Amino acid sequence: MSAALEDTIVAIGSGANGALRGVVRISGPAAYDCVKSWIALQDPPEHFGRTSALSAATAGVADRQLPCDLYYWPDQRSYTRQPSIEIHTIGSRPLLEEMVAAACRHGARMAEPGEFTLRAFLAGRLDLTQAEAVLGVIDAEGDARLKQSLAQLAGGLSSPLAEARRQLLELLAHLEAGLDFVEEDIEFITSAELCAQLNDARDCVEHALSQLTGRDAGDELIKVVFCGAPNVGKSSLFNAVIGEEAAIVADLAGTTRDTLQKTIVIGGQTIALIDTAGQEEVDAGPQQSAQRLGSEQVSRADLRIVCWDAGREATFAEQKLWDDAPADRRLLVYTKCDLATPGDQSAIATSAAVGQGILELRDAIAERIAQLPETEDATAVRCRASLEQAAESLMSALSAAESGLGEELVAVEIRMALAELGRVVGAIATDDILDVIFSRFCIGK
Numbered sequence: 001m002s003a004a005l006e007d008t009i010v011a012i013g014s015g016a017n018g019a020l021r022g023v024v025r026i027s028g029p030a031a032y033d034c035v036k037s038w039i040a041l042q043d044p045p046e047h048f049g050r051t052s053a054l055s056a057a058t059a060g061v062a063d064r065q066l067p068c069d070l071y072y073w074p075d076q077r078s079y080t081r082q083p084s085i086e087i088h089t090i091g092s093r094p095l096l097e098e099m100v101a102a103a104c105r106h107g108a109r110m111a112e113p114g115e116f117t118l119r120a121f122l123a124g125r126l127d128l129t130q131a132e133a134v135l136g137v138i139d140a141e142g143d144a145r146l147k148q149s150l151a152q153l154a155g156g157l158s159s160p161l162a163e164a165r166r167q168l169l170e171l172l173a174h175l176e177a178g179l180d181f182v183e184e185d186i187e188f189i190t191s192a193e194l195c196a197q198l199n200d201a202r203d204c205v206e207h208a209l210s211q212l213t214g215r216d217a218g219d220e221l222i223k224v225v226f227c228g229a230p231n232v233g234k235s236s237l238f239n240a241v242i243g244e245e246a247a248i249v250a251d252l253a254g255t256t257r258d259t260l261q262k263t264i265v266i267g268g269q270t271i272a273l274i275d276t277a278g279q280e281e282v283d284a285g286p287q288q289s290a291q292r293l294g295s296e297q298v299s300r301a302d303l304r305i306v307c308w309d310a311g312r313e314a315t316f317a318e319q320k321l322w323d324d325a326p327a328d329r330r331l332l333v334y335t336k337c338d339l340a341t342p343g344d345q346s347a348i349a350t351s352a353a354v355g356q357g358i359l360e361l362r363d364a365i366a367e368r369i370a371q372l373p374e375t376e377d378a379t380a381v382r383c384r385a386s387l388e389q390a391a392e393s394l395m396s397a398l399s400a401a402e403s404g405l406g407e408e409l410v411a412v413e414i415r416m417a418l419a420e421l422g423r424v425v426g427a428i429a430t431d432d433i434l435d436v437i438f439s440r441f442c443i444g445k
Ligand SMILES: Nc1nc2c(ncn2[C@@H]2O[C@H](COP(=O)(O)OP(=O)(O)OP(=O)(O)O)[C@@H](O)[C@H]2O)c(=O)[nH]1
Pocket: 229, 230, 231, 232, 233, 234, 235, 236, 237, 248, 249, 250, 251, 252, 253, 254, 255, 256, 257, 276, 277, 278, 279, 335, 336, 337, 338, 339, 350, 351, 352, 353, 354
């Protein structure tokens, strides 16, 4: 990843899908020079260069004058701590791309993925755990993950570790001073103080570790979603699997309007089992909204239970529901097998009416979810080994101090702990770590 800070970089900062407003972000020493020849500011702020400012403007792109708002942040006030500009305008992708091209014609270059956040990190505005939290906020799929990322962004994870690191550095300085003056009989730190401080640092690291461990369990439940055409018997099967009449069942196609979620334990795993409205083409009205909700659930499912009626051939739409899911995230189930024999023997034959195949379906769900890859928080993956190593070194330092094994040994262990903590907060960031973290970002962030 290029870290050429003297370059001025540009990217579209708003999402790739259509939005009402679009944002083009420019950052670098020549940010203002790069826009002033093709953007006319209605009201150029006199104090441009010292405080952040907003001005109405028109941008000359694609042979027309486009209304926009221009936000300007001078060095110290911006995210990257370099002069930065955001052009907010109509969210049309081709127009935004024209703006990026205009900026590139006037001295900027396209930003690489995560390069704005990399600059914020290099400028000391964020530490690594916070940079990852930026990504976490962008990618957050659920409330819990969002809250966690926001807390991380606010320094929830890294501030105590940075403080522990600072105290350990101080402790090391005392120890080394003691080693330098070993002949003089000056005590820079008492043994009791040394042990107490090592203990505090170890507590702090272990607390951070327990915070990370809480993340692996996945704040989101695994979603297992029943889907299929209307009236095939999804709700009946859903009820049979959970063992209660939670979903309304009726002979009428379109009975299920809302999605219905139940939390159950299958194969030792707590999962969210979700019943959806039958999927078919409808023009408008509540049924259409129900289907939209349903198809959102289906597309976000960790495991899709595709229900086909054993009494008839699958329609094109039913086939598509099956084909669209990755092989390890789908199960094919025939319903109403008390009325007909399914054509495909490899699928699970069920009948909610007579209780056929329900246990088999539960077992198949358990087997599939056990094979799902664990979704682990990115910061947790990166930091766990370092924190474990740091905790271990602090433990060894503590026992060396307690048994009077000599301050050299204690100092060696503290140095090791410091190196690992430095990796977590990014004080010691190797190119490899930076590459891994920032390449996961999208361009413009
Ligand atoms: N014979 C028989 N009938 C069933 C079976 N499962 C469901 N049915 C009947 O099929 C009809 C539709 O069942 P539902 O479970 O409501 O179907 P659904 O797929 O949830 O329907 P929508 O919510 O409208 O999409 C009802 O009349 C059920 O009694 C079954 O295993 N055997």
